[in-house]
Amino acid sequence: MQRSLPTEMKFSLTATDPNSSARAGVVQTSHGEIETPIFMPVGTAGSVKAVHQRELENDIKAEIILGNTYHLYLRPSIDILETAGGLHKFIGWNKPILTDSGGYQVYSLSENRKIIESGVTFKSHIDGSTHFFSPENVMDIQRSIGADIIMAFDECTPYPCEYSYAKESMVLTHQWLTRCMARLNETEPRYGYEQTLFPIVQGSVYSDLREQSAEFVAAQNLKGNAIGGLSVGEPHDIMYEMTEKICRILPSDKPRYLMGVGTPENILECIALGIDMFDCVMPTRNARNGMLFTTQGIINIRNEKWKTDLSPIDSALGGYVSTFHSKAYLRHLIINKEILGAQIASIHNLTFYLWLVRQARNEIIKGTFRTWKDEMVKKVSARL
Amino acid sequence: MQRSLPTEMKFSLTATDPNSSARAGVVQTSHGEIETPIFMPVGTAGSVKAVHQRELENDIKAEIILGNTYHLYLRPSIDILETAGGLHKFIGWNKPILTDSGGYQVYSLSENRKIIESGVTFKSHIDGSTHFFSPENVMDIQRSIGADIIMAFDECTPYPCEYSYAKESMVLTHQWLTRCMARLNETEPRYGYEQTLFPIVQGSVYSDLREQSAEFVAAQNLKGNAIGGLSVGEPHDIMYEMTEKICRILPSDKPRYLMGVGTPENILECIALGIDMFDCVMPTRNARNGMLFTTQGIINIRNEKWKTDLSPIDSALGGYVSTFHSKAYLRHLIINKEILGAQIASIHNLTFYLWLVRQARNEIIKGTFRTWKDEMVKKVSARL
Numbered sequence: 001m002q003r004s005l006p007t008e009m010k011f012s013l014t015a016t017d018p019n020s021s022a023r024a025g026v027v028q029t030s031h032g033e034i035e036t037p038i039f040m041p042v043g044t045a046g047s048v049k050a051v052h053q054r055e056l057e058n059d060i061k062a063e064i065i066l067g068n069t070y071h072l073y074l075r076p077s078i079d080i081l082e083t084a085g086g087l088h089k090f091i092g093w094n095k096p097i098l099t100d101s102g103g104y105q106v107y108s109l110s111e112n113r114k115i116i117e118s119g120v121t122f123k124s125h126i127d128g129s130t131h132f133f134s135p136e137n138v139m140d141i142q143r144s145i146g147a148d149i150i151m152a153f154d155e156c157t158p159y160p161c162e163y164s165y166a167k168e169s170m171v172l173t174h175q176w177l178t179r180c181m182a183r184l185n186e187t188e189p190r191y192g193y194e195q196t197l198f199p200i201v202q203g204s205v206y207s208d209l210r211e212q213s214a215e216f217v218a219a220q221n222l223k224g225n226a227i228g229g230l231s232v233g234e235p236h237d238i239m240y241e242m243t244e245k246i247c248r249i250l251p252s253d254k255p256r257y258l259m260g261v262g263t264p265e266n267i268l269e270c271i272a273l274g275i276d277m278f279d280c281v282m283p284t285r286n287a288r289n290g291m292l293f294t295t296q297g298i299i300n301i302r303n304e305k306w307k308t309d310l311s312p313i314d315s316a317l318g319g320y321v322s323t324f325h326s327k328a329y330l331r332h333l334i335i336n337k338e339i340l341g342a343q344i345a346s347i348h349n350l351t352f353y354l355w356l357v358r359q360a361r362n363e364i365i366k367g368t369f370r371t372w373k374d375e376m377v378k379k380v381s382a383r384l
Numbered sequence: 385m386q387r388s389l390p391t392e393m394k395f396s397l398t399a400t401d402p403n404s405s406a407r408a409g410v411v412q413t414s415h416g417e418i419e420t421p422i423f424m425p426v427g428t429a430g431s432v433k434a435v436h437q438r439e440l441e442n443d444i445k446a447e448i449i450l451g452n453t454y455h456l457y458l459r460p461s462i463d464i465l466e467t468a469g470g471l472h473k474f475i476g477w478n479k480p481i482l483t484d485s486g487g488y489q490v491y492s493l494s495e496n497r498k499i500i501e502s503g504v505t506f507k508s509h510i511d512g513s514t515h516f517f518s519p520e521n522v523m524d525i526q527r528s529i530g531a532d533i534i535m536a537f538d539e540c541t542p543y544p545c546e547y548s549y550a551k552e553s554m555v556l557t558h559q560w561l562t563r564c565m566a567r568l569n570e571t572e573p574r575y576g577y578e579q580t581l582f583p584i585v586q587g588s589v590y591s592d593l594r595e596q597s598a599e600f601v602a603a604q605n606l607k608g609n610a611i612g613g614l615s616v617g618e619p620h621d622i623m624y625e626m627t628e629k630i631c632r633i634l635p636s637d638k639p640r641y642l643m644g645v646g647t648p649e650n651i652l653e654c655i656a657l658g659i660d661m662f663d664c665v666m667p668t669r670n671a672r673n674g675m676l677f678t679t680q681g682i683i684n685i686r687n688e689k690w691k692t693d694l695s696p697i698d699s700a701l702g703g704y705v706s707t708f709h710s711k712a713y714l715r716h717l718i719i720n721k722e723i724l725g726a727q728i729a730s731i732h733n734l735t736f737y738l739w740l741v742r743q744a745r746n747e748i749i750k751g752t753f754r755t756w757k758d759e760m761v762k763k764v765s766a767r768l
Contacts, residue, residue: 046716050723054704076691076716083692084712092708307460308467320438324476328468332430332460339434339723 009148009196009223011036011255017363019370021247021274024361027224027255029148030193031088031096034063036255036276037360039267039353040098042284045071046091049284050339050346053092059319060350061358064096064148066279069141070105073131074124078144086146086191098198098279099147100259101138104156104228115155117172135179139197143190151226151259152180154200159233166204173202174216181220198257200228201246205238214249224277225250226257231266231280240269247274264293264356264380268373271360283353287345290334293352297382299327301345306331313348317355321347356380393532393580393607395420395639401747403754405631405658408745411608411639413532414577415472415480418447420639420660421744423651423737424482426668429455430475433668434723434730437476443703444734445742448480448532450663453525454489457515458508462528470530470575482582482663483531484643485522488540488612499539501556519563523581527574535610535643536564538584543617550588557586558600565604582641584612585630589622598633608661609634610641615650615664624653631658648677648740648764652757655744667737671729674718677736681766683711685729690715697732701739705731740764 010028017023027034041048041056043065048056056062067087072078076090084090087097103120106113110122119134135153142150154173157166177199189195199217203209217225227246230239243258250256257277258270267278283293292299295316299306309327317323321344333341359376363369394412401407411418425432425440427449432440440446451471456462460474468474471481487504490497494506503518519537526534538557541550561583573579583601587593601609611630614623627642634640641661642654651662667677676683679700683690693711701707705728717725743760747753 045720045722046713047720047722047724050727052705052724052727053708075720076712080692080712080716084694084710090710090713090716092713308464310468321436324437326468326474328460328464329430329474329476332464332474336429336431336459338429338431339726340431340436342723343434343436343727 008194011224011253013253015365015367017272017369018367020272020373022271022360022364022369022373023252023274023276024364025255025276029096029196031094031148032063034096035358035361037267037271037357038063038277039357040064040066040277040279041350041353042066042068042279042281043091043093043097044068044281045075046087048346048350050288050342051284051350055347056093056350057095059321059347061354062095062350064098065093067097067099067145067147068105069099069102069138069145070109072099072145073102073141074126078141081146082144082190086144088146096148097146098149099142099145099151101142101151101153102133103154104260106133107156107158115172117175119153135176136183139180139183140187143187143195146191147195148193149224150184150195150197152177152197152199154202154228156229156232157202157204159205161204163206163209166202166206166209170202170209170213173200174213177217177220181222196223198222198224198226200226200259201250202229204229205234205242207242207245210242210246211249214246218250222254224255224257226259227275228259230258231261236266239266240273243270243275244273264353265377267353267356268360268377268380271357272370272373278357283349284346287349288342290331290341290345292345293349293380294384295352295355295379297379297384299384301327301331301334313344314352317348317352319347319351322351392578395608395637397637399749399751401656401753402751404656404757406655406744406748406753406757407636407658407660408748409639409660413480415478415532416447418480419742419745421651421655421741422447422661423741424448424450424661424663425734425737426450426452426663426665427475427477427481428452428665429459430471432730432734434672434726435668435734439731440477440734441479443705443731445738446479446734448482449477451481451483451529451531452489453483453486453522453529454493456483456529457486457525458510462525465530466528466574470528472530480532481530482533483526483529483535485526485535485537486517487538488644490517491540491542499556501559503537519560520567523564523567524571527571527579530575531579532577533608534568534579534581536561536581536583538586538612540613540616541586541588543589545588547590550586550590550593554586554593554597557584558597561601561604565606580607582606582608582610584610584643585634586613588613589618589626591626591629594626594630595633598630602634606638608639608641610643612643614642615645620650620653623650624657627654627659628657648737649761651737651740652744652761652764655741656754656757662741667733668730671733672726674715674725674729676729677733677764678768679736679739679763681763681768683768685711685715685718697728698736701732701736703731703735706735
């Protein structure tokens with residue numbers, strides 16, 4: 001019984017690429033090992049949209065999924081999750097779970113949010129009710145959700161963002177981090193297994209702020225580190241530039257998580273810069289709109305050109321939905337707004353994302369990542 | 385290769401219940417055997433909504449599914465289905481398929497429909513384009529779809545319906561049946577396996593018309609017979625009364641299909657009257673709204689009472705979704721409009737429907753159907 005034996009989270013490097021900063025590693029958690037680089041499907045409100053848990057495990061081969069604190073706090077509520085014995089048990093997922101801090105959703109979804117030093121008051125996007133998130137109660141909430149990896153409560157600045165606001169916000173995020181750490185130190189894991197805090201580097205697109213933030217975060221000596229506030233609309237080059245600078249500062253013996261990224265191209269480029277963990281709603285959200293990421297490039301399945309294409313969705317990828325069903329059938333389902341279309345496309349895209357990071361890992365171990373990556377970026381970005 | 389050896393459809397009776405008109409039988413088709421009584425999940429436009437094909441086969445254990453001619457004709461179109469080699473290949477379903485004649489949808493979904501003796505002109509509910517269905521072209525369309533069982537093109541009268549209109553409509557349906565039979569006789573099966581016509585008894589709620597129609601239909605000596613125009617809003621007692629009268633006339637050595645029925649209670653009662661085949665959108669449509677049919681009774685999962693009920697959806701039913709997930713989790717998903725909620729509830733309800741008819745079959749074979757049915761009707765109709 002893995003659950004009853006709390007394991008301290010450990011990260012070990014398996015290999016580093018000689019021609020880039022890419023690394024292959026293993027994160028050990030109480031709910032099993034995660035081979036990095038890894039992509040984490042987003043399970044917003046306790047469900048990776050349109051995907052059964054057994055499909056996540058058997059088809060997609062996900063090793064860790066995300067939960068959104070904001071959504072889970074509002075529904076089903078922390079009470080119910082505690083009664084169930086945590087999110088793992090509530091949804092039937094026995095591998096690791098990472099929860100975000102709820103900050104991002106508070107800023108993007110809720111109305112009348114007000115940030116003060118003590119925390120954020122916000123109104124629920126569901127019923128307009130008023131709530132308050134602080135570094136302290138967000139730690140308590142993530143403990144109750146039962147996340148293996150808990151994210152610090154931060155402010156995620158929008159793009160563009162004035163320098164002065166970005167700096168002020170970064171300072172607040174650092175203060176909040178100190179409070180998050182204090183709160184976790186004075187509370188116990190909720191369900192008998194370790195719950196590890198990842199701090200978040202902020203600082204918008206300003207190199208000096210990003211470096212300052214990375215230094216601060218690195219100095220906390222936590223078991224993993226994250227980069228937030230990127231992939232919020234800034235040009236990709238700026239995202240890569242910031243990521244590179246931050247990765248040089250964040251310790252190499254800890255996993256690095258780039259939040260909310262991104263396209264297959266973004267992921268490959270950021271693996272090359274030293275990122276180990278990714279999450280993004282893109283594979284599932286775009287799937288529901290008919291955008292497919294494949295081993296041959298990007299497909300808009302709604303296009304007329306796929307109407308009579310009876311070839312498999314992606315025979316090179318393998319797996320049930322990608323080889324069993326044709327492009328023409330999937331197109332028909334998506335055009336017809338059939339739920340099964342969203343199901344097939346979501347499983348396909350996530351299978352592709354997990355395949356991509358697994359391939360990257362193999363290439364890193366073989367020492368051939370850099371050349372493979374350059375070719376692969378072209379391939380997966382092509383519009384078919 | 386079953387497909388390359390056309391099998392003539394055969395029905396054999398396995399057992400008859402001594403205390404009712406219930407029968408257990410086997411329908412043999414080119415795509416495999418169907419054990420009756422059977423429930424046929426509705427695969428409207430080439431997808432049983434929210435259910436993967438492998439789930440239909442492995443979890444639900446469906447033996448035959450329905451396709452809707454009206455929907456498939458409009459989208460993806462007969463051209464594409466022919467290019468794919470028929471609906472079986474297009475959707476990836478290698479067991480039998482029955483298609484309705486499109487009549488029901490023409491009357492219920494399309495605008496400005498106009499019935500004349502030669503057929504029906506109607507406007508697509510999708511884009512308003514004008515189309516024409518006749519007994520002849522609907523036979524051709526069903527041939528092209530590749531249905532194992534083809535339904536005659538009929539007029540399905542609404543409820544209530546004036547006697548004079550019901551009579552006139554019945555006469556038209558009989559004329560159309562003659563034309564359907566002629567058309568099928570002068571055309572070949574489309575994909576090398578047998579395609580069998582089922583005629584449809586009409587006559588609204590008028591016993592004399594129903595008996596007259598059943599006599600006419602029985603006299604055609606086709607390989608199976610159907611009852612249409614019931615379950616359209618009339619009281620259940622009237623539906624049972626009509627079904628009973630018709631079943632007395634339809635030959636006992638042919639399968640009897642009651643179209644569009646119904647609740648678990650309706651199905652059990654009509655099995656007792658001699659019906660062998662059923663279809664209905666209820667298990668999937670109601671699933672999407674949170675109504676669950678279980679071995680213990682009917683559940684509205686949206687009700688507050690299930691909010692913290694962490695017991696399995698239906699442990700007595702067995703199967704992945706019904707035992708793996710809790711009522712509280714399913715409620716959360718449905719309330720949160722998560723697609724996975726529709727998926728789980730749909731698989732559950734269909735698994736239940738298939739379980740119910742399989743149980744009925746076992747009881748018929750054991751000779752204990754009648755008493756079992758009386759108890760089961762109470763159980764499955766109870767509101768939990």
